[in-house]
Amino acid sequence: ETCGTHSKYMRAVYPTKTFPNHYTIVTGLYPESHGIIDNNMYDVGLDAHFSLSGEEKFKPEWWKGQPVWLTAMSQNLKAGTFFWPGSDVAIGGTYPTLYTKYNGSIPYEERISGILKWLDNAQPERPDIYTLYIEQPDSSGHSFGPVSAGVIKALQEADKAVGMLMDGLKQRNLHKCVNLIVLADHGMEKTYCKKLEYMTNYFKEVDFYLYAGPAARIRAKNVPNDYFTCSKHGIVYTACCRRSPQHFKPYLTPDLPKRFHYANNIRIDKVHLLVDRQWLAVRDKSYSSCDGGNHGYNNEFKSMEAIFLAYGPSFKEKTEVDAFENIEVYNLMCDLLHIAPAENNGTHGSLNHLLKKPFYNPSHPKEVSSPSSCPVSSLIPADDLGCNCTQTSIGSTEELNERLNLTTEEIKKASSSHLPYGRPKVLQKEKVYCLLSHHQYVSGYSYDIRMPLWTAYTVNKP
Template sequence: YIEEPDSSGHSFGPVSGGVIKALQLADQALGMLMEGLKQRNLHHCVNLILLADHGMENTYCTQLEYIADYLKQTSFYIYAGPAARIRAYSVPKDYFTCKCGASPETHFKPYLTPNLPKRFHYANNIRIDKVHLLVDQQWLAVRDNRYTACNGGNHGYDNEFKSMQAIFLGYGPGFKEKTEVDPFENIEVYNLMCDLLHITPAPNNGTHGSLNHLLKNPFYNPSHAKEESSPSSCPVVNLSPPSELGCTCNEVSGVFSDLLTIFVNMVLFIAGA
């Protein structure tokens, strides 16, 4: 694990000279690893994965949501930030209904844990707090105006935001060369690593085999479920579809013509009135 450029991203923001310097240090560390493998003649034998677990977004002290303004009568603790969680010490009647004075200008959306988007895979654990705030990009949800760690960068926003996307590099005998692929979720990486090691993964939320297009020789090839019934036969009897009204085409045309005449007469009557 390399703590950079995460640390510098928090301090200076994602687009900054501090992050550039941090990337140079991370590049040097990776270079030392590759040089060590080359000296041992292992650089063509080892599969390497370079992975970031999140992206980074700019944040500003002028873009803060003060949760104390919404829960004036509630004693609570808030884990502040882009993915804020609230833990109440005394729970008022409206706490779990989210009827706390939110307005259309509010820059967060509150969720109870069971109602979080299923794609987060974040609900079925007793240690997870009961109330979550999904915050707009570049905004932070904090307790009140005493919060000061706001300028710089942060992560934890909805992982569908492009700024939360991360880097993935695969190198080694198991990977295809010079191949660029579409973004994928990090929950798929575990199955990929198991395939590189030729072991069976434990049950997980990934889709085993979804990253086979990264590999030269996929270890696992998913099979489709067997059909339980034979294909049914539905021969073509007539190329002219029947009318839903049970009429012939001429009859339908006549009905349409009559309706059109009635409609035009009504319009003329209203216009004359």
Template sequence: MTSIALRLASACAALLLGACASAPSSPTTKATAPQAASSQAQRPLLLLISIDALRADMLDRGIAPNLSRLAREGVRAQWMTPSYPSLTFPNHYTLVTGLRPDHHGIVHNSMNDPLLGTFRVSDRDAVGDGRWWGGEPIWVGAEKAGLPTASWAWPGGEAAIQGVRPSRRQAFDKDVAPNARVNQVLGWLDDRSAPQPQLLTLYFEQVDEAGHDFGPQSAQYARAIEQVDAAIGRLLDGLARRGQLDRTNLIVVSDHGMATVPAQQVVIVEDMVSMQEAEVVSYGQSVGIAPRPGQEARVEAKLLGAHPQYDCWRKAELPARWHYGSNPRVPPIVCQMHEGWDALPAERAAEKPQTGLRGSHGYDPALPSMRAVFIARGPAFRQGATLAPFDNVDVYPLLTRLLGIPAAPNDGDPQALLPALR
């Protein structure tokens, strides 16, 4: 208990310092001593790939031959449980820090901070502001240790966190096709004008987009999986041609799954609470509500407790298994939608199709529909093993072990993924 408390205290202190201080002015760390460069030539590469919103059960549908190959030649988990809330930015940052969203500070895709203002994933200035991002992501630890890194649009990779960015990086651009992303990653490996990256991260959002628009049981969702799987096949072929495949530890994850949402199952947020009484900080599935001054009792009386489509709590009374609610960026009231329901502003709801099926995430991470993928193949991993389910905070300690660098304070279990290793 004492060691856990110390780790969490360190993580929270780092977050508060990041929120209160101006952006660090120190340059990106690129320490590459000659002896480090020599050891890098022998060190296996580490390549971390995210397929946003790929459900764990889709691996058994026979539509992703390259992912199946990786699982066959390496290890896969029955599933990986995302952190609460089961949203893109919080979970991508958890994967690379080992911290729960409540501890690293990216508590939602949309959030407010009393000093920094408003964060939205569509706001490039906020996304690129390192003060939002607490903890120490894996690329910062690697760069500090003299290991060059590269990132293709991994959330957090655009920001100077502790004054450090990946040596090579590409900001998110949805117009860049999956194969073109693979080409850029391979190009980074080919470029001899700078030290070869020892850690690379790569992000694909196409499965998430198809899932939101058409639902996880749709042909469009399956086709998006096939498209990304083909790009991963291209990556494997490219690594093999370069003699790099068998010296690369390659890990494929997803941030969360995807649930089916009937179009008519929408709660209008203005019907949940009056905008004169409260600010709706975030909507969708994990709904954050901040009562306006003097309206606290009225808003709590209206919201707290169970409702037919959702449940609401004070932030301090959220289910303990979610490890959520202590961060100042979490609004005073959190309402969790039941699976298959959305909460949207009236104007946004009117823009959505009124019939048919679509998809969403952000639901209770314990639901089967929210289960995420973990596959790993390479010289460090066993062959043909299936791992028991684990939490996604456990990925970060594995990454630090593979890179041979010290782990920053985190919430993961360093023993959890030892069964994956040779």
């Protein structure tokens, strides 16, 4: 709060897991687009299982999109990564210029020293962008819960590491030259072994594979043979509204809330359990990793919110900004490097308000088709649409239609109310349409398809 810029919070992508969110931050893509849809997953096309503990995660075919270190390198910059999910993988056949293969036993001090040594390189060999990963306080949050002495100690360790980095920058007289972003991938929720939803309470026979936890998924047990024939509709039906209270809701993956952007990938299993906060969906009573903390829940839960702090010559000072999604950070990093981002799900320029002098200033595209006004030739419809309703309480059809024939002043009032920021621009060629104004809304009516291309209206707060 005393220097740099920070957000009220940063919203993680769903599921609020480590690998999906770390890779979203450096690609600007939702997990369904970059392919790392969870820390553990199965790809039927590859017939392979991805996990944090296995060697499969080092294979490039799992990692889609272009991480920021490759974006930088493709534009003649250098990148140094002292840990980051995906940074020790030859994505697209290429590693970062300088990188260290992940080893969680390397002390934080050694990681910071590694970054500082790279900064000491001669200019031609010095990276332009760096990544650094610190496990805490996530590890302690899992062990002790988010509000615990263990997490306080872990925060002190992380703070000490950041302090060491800042001291190193000051010793090199770089503390006013480097743009620094400190962020988290997700939050943490308290969990209890007494708050478990057992699948054995819902199914006579649990003859499927369950990815247990706060973002549970279900697939066939025998893969790849039964992957596409598993009775997903039957599973959802059996698990739906069977107990009261029930602390999860089963979904066919395409029916999940669209704001999750979590459906369009073969790795996302076809049945998903959206779990209540503090609860876990598990197979049976043999599950024991439950007391402490966990994450993966709905990304709108307050406990899943992440931090975002930024400091350096490009960032505004003593500034708090509203929350934003972590898909926006990739474009921001590209702007700090003065490079063009790869295609991504973020909105380029949406974080310009964090910067003293934005590098990229979006401009509105030029309109291709402009509207005419909708003429009124007659108040009697040319086509009655087969309607034979009898209007008894309000005047004649002609009188009713007269209400739709707004005066010039009424049209101005409708535009002011329903188009306060101007009308939508039509970017398709050869679209013939007119502005059709009503008291309650304004439409861009297409002569080609005989229906609105768009409709604008304002809803007043109650």
